[in-house]
Amino acid sequence: MKARILEPARVLSIVDRLRSSGYEVIAPFLGRGRDTFFEPVTDANRDRIQIHLPNPYYPPKRFVLPHIERLLRIHRHDGTYDIEPTCDHTQRAIFGIRSCDVAGVYHLDRFYLGREFRDVYYEKRRKNLFLVNVVCTDPERDIDDACFCVCADTGPAARDHFDLQLMDLGDEFMVVAGSAAGEAFIDDPMFRKATPAHLEKRRQILTEVRKQFKTTTSWFPATVRYVSQDSILEKTWEAIGNRCLECGGCTYVCPACTCFTVTDRHTGPDDIERVRMWDACALGGFTRMAGGHNPRRAVHDRRNRRFFRKLAHYFIQRELSMACMGCGRCVAVCHGDIGMPSVVEMIRRATAPVEKLPPAAQTP
C-alpha cells in the first residue's frame, strides 16, 4: 500500500476531484444536536463536510443496499407485461466512511456477491462505489461511548477494502491507497511522499486512540464458541428476549444486516413496481407464512436467531467475518439495552460457569 501526505487545507480537494470526475460524492454532515448524517455533496454544502464527527446512526450501507430499492418496473398492456429491471448505475463515492462501515460493506460483498447467486442490483452499485475511509482519531468527536470496533477487530483504522484511507496526524493527513483506483488517485503532485517518521506517528496515534474506547469488554471469541456449540441455555435467550421491545431498530442501523422483504406497489392504473425494503428479524411477522403458521413464535427465538446469524462460526467461515462490525449503533438505539456488547456479556457470564461445572453438578 502506498502512503502519502496531504495538507489539511487540501483534504476537501479529494471531494472536488471525485465530483469533477463524475462521482456523486456522499459525505458526513452535522445536523442539529447530536444528529449526523450522510448526504450527497453539492456546491452549497461542500464547505460544511465534517472530517471528525460521531458516526451517523443511519449507516452508509444504504448506498449499496438502499432502504427501499426498486427492482423491476412492470407495465401492463394488451394482456401482457413489459418487465424492466432498474439498476442504479450512478458512480458514487462515500467520503468519510468509518472503518466499521467499510468492514460492513465488505461483509455485504461476501454475502451478496460471494455465494451461488449474485445480486446484480448490489453488484452494480458496488462496482461503481469509491470508498474514502476516515480513521477515527479524535476521542471527543469520532469515538462514542458505544463504539467497540476494537473488540470486533474492524477499527479504528481499517486494514483493507477501502479505496483511500485518510488519517489525521494532527497537522497533516496521511492518505493510504487500498485499491488500484485509490493508487491511481494519489498519483498526483497534490500528495507528498510519507516518511518513516509519518508512519511512526500514525502508529503512536493509533496506540493512543485504542486506549480511548470505553466499551472494550465485548469478548467475542468465547461468545462465538458458545453460540456455535449451541451451549447457551434457553433461559439466557429468554432473558435477552424479555428485554427486546421488537422495534427492529437494531437491524435498521446495522451496517451488516442483509435481510429484506419484497413487495409490489401500483404506481399507475397499469404500472407496478417491485421494490425491496430492509426487513427485521426482530419483528413477529418476519417468518409468518400465508395462512398464519409461524415456525418462530417467541421473541427470544427471534433474538436467538439474530445473534446466531451474526456470531455462529459457520457463517463467519462463509462470510469471512462476524456480522458485527463493532460500530455501536445497536447499543445506541436499543431501548432494552441488548445491543451487541450487552448480549455478548450476558451470554459470556451466563454460559461460562455452566461450562466449568463437572457434568454431575449440572443435573438438578
Added chain:
Amino acid sequence: MSAASDNVYLPKLAVLDRVVDEIAEVKTFYWHFENPDEQKAFRRFRPGQFAQVSLFGAGEFPASLPPSPTEHDTFFTVRNVGSCTAALHQLQPGERFAVRGPYGNGFPMNQYAGKNLVFVAGGIGLIPLRSCIVYALAHRDQFASLQVFYGARTPRELMYRDTLRQWEQSAGVECHLTVDRAGPDWSGHVGVVGSLFERPGVQLPVANTIAFVCGPPVMFRFVIKDLLAMGLPEACIVSTLERYMKCGVGKCGHCCIGVAYVCVDGPVFTYEQIKKLGEDI
C-alpha cells in the same frame, strides 16, 4: 449474456393454460413459459425443487413443483391462502403471470437408486411428493420397492384423485389411502396415516429404505415417531420444509433457520438435519 439474463430477481412471463379443481380452495394450474427456450431450460428441474411465482401487483410466492421432469406438463398446485395465491386463483386461462426458478436442492433421486422408497403424505403434503413418486415410477427399474401412504381428513380432501387411481392400479407401486373421517362413499381404510403401517399385509421395509414424509406438522411428528420406532435411521427420512420466502436465492433472509437457508440449502432435508436446525416444522 446480457445484463438482464443474470438478474436472479427477473421473472419470466408465463401463460396460464388451464385450471383443474383439486379439493376445496386448492387448484392445479397448468402453464407454460411464453419463451420456448425458457420452457426447455426450466424443465430440467429436479423433484423437490420449487419456483417463485409472480402475480404482478400482488407479489411473489414460492410454490412446490408437483410435476415430475419426466412429464410433459408444467403446473403448480396451490391452496388459496394469502393475497398472492388468491391472485393466482383469480387468474383465467390465457392470462399471464411470471415464474422464476427452479430453486432449491431437490431430492437426490440418483443417490436413492436401488433403495426401497416409502412415501408418506398427509393432505396437501402430497404436492411436493407427487413429483418424486411420478419420477420413481418413470424410472421404476432404478428402485427396489415403491410404497405410497397417503391420508386426508375426508375422502373429498384427497388430492390428485386421477393420479391416485393410476397408482392404485399400477403394479409398480403399492398405494395405501386413508381418511380420518369416512363418508358413505368411502370403503377404504379409516384412520391417521400412521395406522396404515399396521394394516394387515403391509410390510414396511426398514433396511435400505428412504422414507419421504410431507404433511401437516402434527402428522409429521407422529409419522416420524412411528418410523423411528420401526428402526429407520434419522438420515433415511427426508422431507421438504416450507418457509416464508421473498427471494428464493438465499438473500432475503426470511427462510434462514439454524445454519441453513431453506431456499438454497433446502427445501429438502433429512430428519437428522431438521432436528439440528432447531425450529418447528
